[in-house]
Amino acid sequence: MTEEQEQPVFLDALFRQKRKHGKFRLVEPPRLEGAVADTHAHVHLLADPALEFARCAVWGVDFVCDIIDVQEDAPEVFDRFDGWYVEAAERLPQVVECTREVLAAGGDAVTHLPDGALPAAFVLPEGAAARPLPRLRLACGVHPHNAKFYDDAMEARLVARLADPRVCAVGEIGLDYHYDLSPREDQRQAFRRQIRLAHETGLPVALHVREAHDEAFAMLHEEGFPAAGTLLHCFDLDWGTLEPWVEQGCYVALGGALTFKRCQDTRDAVARTPRNLLLTETDSPYMTPEPMRGVPCGPAHTVFTAACMAEVLGCESAAARAELLAQLRENARALLDRPPTAWQQAHAPAAVNERNCE
Template structure:
């Protein structure tokens, strides 16, 4: 996967819609009034994980599950997650001290966490309260072998996966499945590795986070044969229609929607949103990929969850700020907690 560390990073709390010739215009953030969860992000692929966490925490993203690929991602997330959260706590005070509505300094690739010369901000009052996302345990990890990397599977990689799954911060096995769009690994290898990881999910009693692309029939059939894990199955980044989603929810799967639900030409995805039972519906980003409207063209980040959440409210017929919308969003947040934030003993 590509690391988005060549993008310019703005040190502020604004959202930007890209325009031509390197220009942009500010985007007003929806006000939800309740916390949301990003159930699928790739923190270590972001240009600045601490800055992304700080921005998300400010915007009301209170829970996040970050994805680690057992073949290509190394140990950075496991080694630095708590450090990223601590750095985000320091950055958040500086971000909030910037003039409201004004564009902040630009961070160039490799420049560091924050621009030089920003004053240290003492904590006081409400700012002294630790945002939930930056508290211990608010960021969980899913680890697995992506279908792109199935050809690298061997006994050593399985042993590494098992070691990482024993970490108490791990909430799920994923993302795993089948990708017949790119076919970066042979299809028979993808199927074999998918079956093996389903068995491991059963063994560890962990939810399974699925990546299915142009392979939903084969993936569903394999799960029927191997058994849907009792801990749960999350169908990540759903971007198909209501007919396809129906059989997954009938088997008890959770379905997560991100940027594609906001795309202008994705009416079929929004119709699928209407078909998912409330207790199985989730929000996600897939950051740094799948940036929602109206920010398409820039790297996605966990803070963008609020835009997808606002669209899901509208699709289900709830106006932002109403009691019905807040009850709806609170249920989505509860779904994420129930599936991905179960306590586990530390290894």
């Protein structure tokens, strides 16, 4: 059993930092002047997806794009989101009430808080129980780790999923030359075929690129950058790496790495990136932002990355932060929350529930 699996189950909306001897310290989230979007998450890999959606409502994360892999994720996962969403709506008042009880109790053994751990200024957002759940969209693709399995049959399964109007992107796709879990030629072929699917379907691509940015960029030039857009996911490198992508008009998504001490080059790159190309994400359950490393990440943690980005961009006043947050949210919705494409309208299965992408 992993360290993350062994930690206690908390049913409130609070953020915690893991301490010694099984203790946790509450971390007060930043007070933001607007809603935020998580453009890349794996909510279905978390222990309690419905709880995660409820936590998003409490902290103002009003859009989540969940990433599904045709090879790794069971087909039924695609159909569980509606149920999780309904359950989240039912549980939201309970989550808020549980949060209030923990805050009222302060530090004790029951809540796994050391004495005196509760921040004095900690209060729940006003009207937390009545806040809307996040809009949910899905991206679907074959990760470069799984490129060795990519064949005509897998592509047929992928095409069937892309026809679902809840799907907003082909992804995550790309090249990963760090782990090389699939042969590089297999990665290249799977990447090319999925870029072509993006052109065919009219969808943007969400990219996973590691130690292969130059080659991935060259391949996109050869195949053509999708007209619907290109999203460079989980960026944590420098401006020299990012500049050609920005010049091409690609979106760049920043997650928990933006808060890491080692990522000053990334913060410098963000400061030089046009704001209309910036996005926030989590990559949950991975890449938990500081100061909560060591616990699973959820979409609600996006608020920490958004606050860090505001600081990096020099948004010191409430008005400046509100303007930035509105821009980031608009970027996310413009790229990933569009109506179904013409191809999707022509190929969508009749039984698909379109409730959450109308």
